[in-house]
Amino acid sequence: MSKKDVVVLLGAGSIGQAIARRVGAGKHVVLADLKLENAQAAAKILEDAGFETSAVAADLSSRESILKLAEHARGFGEVKNLINAAGVSPSQAPVEAILKVDLYSTAVLLEEFGKIIGMGGSGIVISSQSGHRLGALPEEQNEKLATSPTEELLSLPFIKAITDTLKAYQYSKRCNVLRVMYEATRWGKRGATINSISPGIIITPLANDELHGPRGDGYRKMLSLCPAGRAGTPDEVGDLAEFLMSSRGRWISGSDFLIDGGTTASYWYGDLQYLKTTH
Numbered sequence: 026m027s028k029k030d031v032v033v034l035l036g037a038g039s040i041g042q043a044i045a046r047r048v049g050a051g052k053h054v055v056l057a058d059l060k061l062e063n064a065q066a067a068a069k070i071l072e073d074a075g076f077e078t079s080a081v082a083a084d085l086s087s088r089e090s091i092l093k094l095a096e097h098a099r100g101f102g103e104v105k106n107l108i109n110a111a112g113v114s115p116s117q118a119p120v121e122a123i124l125k126v127d128l129y130s131t132a133v134l135l136e137e138f139g140k141i142i143g144m145g146g147s148g149i150v151i152s153s154q155s156g157h158r159l160g161a162l163p164e165e166q167n168e169k170l171a172t173s174p175t176e177e178l179l180s181l182p183f184i185k186a187i188t189d190t191l192k193a194y195q196y197s198k199r200c201n202v203l204r205v206m207y208e209a210t211r212w213g214k215r216g217a218t219i220n221s222i223s224p225g226i227i228i229t230p231l232a233n234d235e236l237h238g239p240r241g242d243g244y245r246k247m248l249s250l251c252p253a254g255r256a257g258t259p260d261e262v263g264d265l266a267e268f269l270m271s272s273r274g275r276w277i278s279g280s281d282f283l284i285d286g287g288t289t290a291s292y293w294y295g296d297l298q299y300l301k302t303t304h
């Protein structure tokens with residue numbers, strides 16, 4: 026089999042697919058998901074649109090599974106792009122699962138793929154606007170989240186103290202951004218960039234769970250009051266990711282990009298300030 030550049034997508038949902046479509050042409054696209062059927066469904070759509078793919082089951086919360094995925098990907102060629110769009114939301118999972126999948130696993134993924142990412146490569150982690158609703162953390166907590174050995178992250182006292190799913194999600198997404206900064210220093214030594222994108226509400230199955238979950242009314246009101254007056258689409262996130270992963274984005278690394286129709290601005294200084302007491 027002739028070797029190609031490889032794109033690895035974790036989480037074959039709508040956001041992940043939108044990014045893969047923009048960076049995957051002419052490469053081999055590995056679609057990995059906890060649910061093999063999700064990866065296979067995405068593979069079918071992409072294959073029918075001219076992409077070369079393989080679909081695998083992978084559990085982001087297991088280092089062993091991440092290592093197997095890396096081995097699978099390297100069988101097709103050099104890994105040039107990593108997209109982490111796998112995750113669970115506050116309405117979908119308990120505190121422990123959110124911290125394990127969204128916080129710990131992203132750190133492990135960046136650590137392991139940072140060992141094999143190819144020269145000129147790039148990675149994107151999908152974080153969330155939710156991480157931008159935490160106030161500033163003490164410098165010491167920032168440093169712990171950014172640089173602690175991965176296996177120690179879930180034992181940090183201020184992480185172990187979290188009992189609320191929304192807090193677990195917010196700390197996880199803040200950790201993603203800080204971890205990306207730390208990893209940018211390592212990925213840079215291999216000539217690769219790594220950035221995060223923090224979307225606001227993007228209409229996907231996961232967002233639809235939120236819109237119809239216990240916090241659904243609140244989300245609908247928030248959307249009507251945000252500066253854009255609507256939710257975002259996976260393609261808008263895909264366009265931003267495409268720029269960051271293209272040759273035009275080579276001077277951008279270790280950065281987080283908020284794409285939320287102005288929702289965070291309004292949360293802190295506009296019509297959405299009322300959310301501060303509830304979110």
Ligand SMILES: NC(=O)c1ccc[n+]([C@@H]2O[C@H](COP(=O)([O-])OP(=O)(O)OC[C@H]3O[C@@H](n4cnc5c(N)ncnc54)[C@H](O)[C@@H]3O)[C@@H](O)[C@H]2O)c1
Pocket residue numbers: 035036037038039040041057058059060063083084085086110111112113114126151152153154223224225226227228229230231232
């Ligand atoms: N949709 C939004 O409004 C929104 C907003 C901000 C951030 N995000 C983030 O975007 C990412 C993708 O979400 P989406 O909206 O595309 O959802 P989605 O449900 O379409 O896709 C998420 C995918 O991740 C997979 N997944 C879950 N746990 C996994 C695990 N342990 N290992 C491997 N795969 C796993 C799911 O099976 C699913 O296919 C998440 O990290 C989410 O927090 C989404």
